[in-house]
Amino acid sequence: MLDEAQAYENSRDYDCCQIIEGAYTVGxxxxxxxxxxxxxxxxxxxxxxxxxxxxxxxxxxxxxVESDCVAKGEDDAWDYAGEIPGFQEEYIRHAKEMLEIARKAVSE
Structure with missing residues (x-):
């Protein structure tokens, strides 16, 4: 993350030496x-x-079970899933797990 932050800072087109507070720069x-x-x-x-x-x-x-999904898109499927108790919540739980896995992968 620190390397990415430094690369991002270096890629910006601004006066990185401009002082904001004391010795604190825009960079x-x-x-x-x-x-x-x-x-x-x-x-x-x-x-x-x-x-x-x-x-x-x-x-x-x-x-x-293979099915012909009647949903026309993500939002439509999400609305349909909301009619089934606990269905959206289970996908939200999986999403949180995936985002946590991704965070750990980029911070290590």
């Missing part, structure tokens, strides 16, 4: 903001977006 602020963004927990909107995609990708095969 320092960009570096810090990049790291803060990478370490931030995923938002509910991000989690739901991943859950919707997981659901949509599995739409043709629910419970191991």
């Amino acid at each position: 320092d602020a960009v570096y810090e903001a990049y790291c803060d963004g990478r370490e931030a927990l995923p938002t509910n909107a991000e989690i739901e977006a991943v859950a919707k995609r997981l659901l949509w990708r599995s739409c043709k095969k629910w419970d191991g």
